[in-house]
Amino acid sequence: MTRTHRAVVRDGTGIAVRHRPTRPPGPGELLLGPEVAGLCGTDVQMLRGMRDDPAEVIGHEGIATVVAAGPGVAPELAAGTKVVVNPTHPTDPAFLLGHNVGGLLQERTWIPASAVDAGLVLPLTAVPEPDLAALLEPLAVVRYALSALRRFRPRTLVVFGAGTVGRLAVRAARRWLAEAERIVLVRRTTDDLPPEPVHAVLEPGADLAAEAAPGPVAALIATPRDATVGCLEAAIAAAAGHELAVDLVGGLPPAAGTPVLPGADLVALRAANRAGTPDPPEHAALSTTTGDRVHLFGHRGVGNDHLRIAADELVRAPERYRDLVTHGTDLDGAARIMRELATGRGRDIDGRRLVKLAVRISAPQPRHHEEN
Template identity: 45%
Template sequence: MTAATHRALVRRSPDARGRTLVDVAEVPTPSLGPGDALLAPVIAGVCGTDWQILRGLRDDPSPVLGHEGVARVVEPGDTGLPVGTTVTVNPTHPDDPSFLLGHNLPGLWAERARIPASAVRAGLVVPVPDGADEPRVAALAEPLASALYGLDIAVHTTRPAALVVWGDGIVGRLAREAWQYELPGLHTLLVGHGADAVDPHDGGLPELLAGLPSPVAVVIVTPRTGTGEALTTVDRHVRGTLLVDVHAGLPSGDMPLAGRTVDVAALRAANCGGAPWPPRVYPFDRPAGPLLLSGHRGVAREHLLRAFGLLLARRQEPATPFGAEVLTHETGLDEAADLVNSALTSPGRAVDGRRVLKAAIRVGGQP
């Protein structure tokens, strides 16, 4: 790397199946405008949304992905932070859709990342505690923060007696762990394809859903292609009060729900980055009991800091650290292309005999 260039994981053009594999390449280091900050990523996460982009299921244009992780300040811009400060970046700007790190702007899968002044002024560059550059902590903090945001919305609305997590990927497993930690004794059902989950097409699932104690909270964290099926299934089978957090994305437009058609995507977007508070929760009448529908995009600064604190506090207690089952792979930047490309082209997203859930890329963070 020189001052003028740096290395990054850069997406190729789509292949015949729409997938964009990646290569480690030397790219120009971005020039900075007034107030812009330049960061040196230390650890970057690979999340479920990244896999959707790489598989061609989303049309996000950024050539360099990565919206989760920690970095060190190289050029502080308007952050007011000393050079070398360890920070994370809140990837979603609640008031400016033109900033979506690693989606429509180059992200953290690189040795340098430019954060525009508008995002800096909005407080999206967040100093983090000592120890936050540990791979498990750095890679899991943002998805855990999102799970905590959904938990806050639910608890503000009604205290659930049971939890259904529909989707057993990164956020789903972190959500289950966070809810059980915050609400001891909560009856929990995980729906997904793992060995500890009930398959969504299991013939016994409707009976399991109908037998849950009310109120029932449901966190939907499927790929966007599965959100509608999950939502209509719990609407059909859960009895009593049903509180749904639509964490997962879904196409815009009306879908059948609670005996009517509802634009769930629009309702999901009503809560963004922690605002407004109290959150928007939409009630619907249905014969089996009331439906309280909410969702959210992004997280607030306090969610991120709370997630880092939880991950750091539980490194040694209990014996299995928080989120330990979720971080399945670690790699350096030089080897990251092989990991990503192998996962994209293998059945079941498996690398080294294990399905990739969360991967952490050790980028370096050298100033």
């Protein structure tokens, strides 16, 4: 009988749980059993056809257990080890977990030798409680962003976007960006989560300048790619007369630019920092059309240390982040939710706004055991 495992598959026929072949790992490879996987904003964009990433099985956030290790894999990645996968290869664009290779929304995920050799599978010494595992990778993104912004000693932090990364950022800033005496959250949607610990919550277009403390301003932009440039322009306007540092965490449309920063290649600036390298990230010191100074950078992916620190933080203070996991389900429920997200424009699921979905993944049935 062919050994198979269950996976949430998106293909030309839609999104459904299907059986996929399971093969043992070859030399240098790993076979993982995902335990909990998250669904993020880029995943939703993929479901809605806004991105052309080819992976049929998505999901790059979560934790897993090593099921089998191929010949030559280091002993610290032996079967039974709890791990997190860094989804972004620092030098090989052919490995981007859940984007161009099969992701975590399945009972078994195969990791190629190139990713194992690059150290992208990290044994976990601090293992967050199950549902919080869906927050590990986005919290690592926040760690990288806040540590980079801290170099500029901002007195005010403005966070654009109230999705997972934005919410994590305002909660983690008190620990990782203590210099910012004022935190402002700019969001266009509301939900039933408790009020965030911020100086002000504003709608887009509100007077941001009135909320800034004297001194440098930092902006963390964690919005969908079609809103990133507009938020950058809002941050520049709000910080007029202040030194400004901006991290473009959110994606960008192709050839994105703004007349406020003539000649700035925003896409190239974001692409200069990949998988947490370099740390601190490269940035450009630019001047606006009004002569104000802007330190601008972005990044795609995080480093291994960011993931380890995020895991430690989730274990140390789970109560700070627990309510951000608004929905939890299994693979079958994930397929249903993904179909709803693919065909709609909003984020309301089962009568509540979705911030973070944690998909709890069970092991294959006994008749589908892997080979030893």
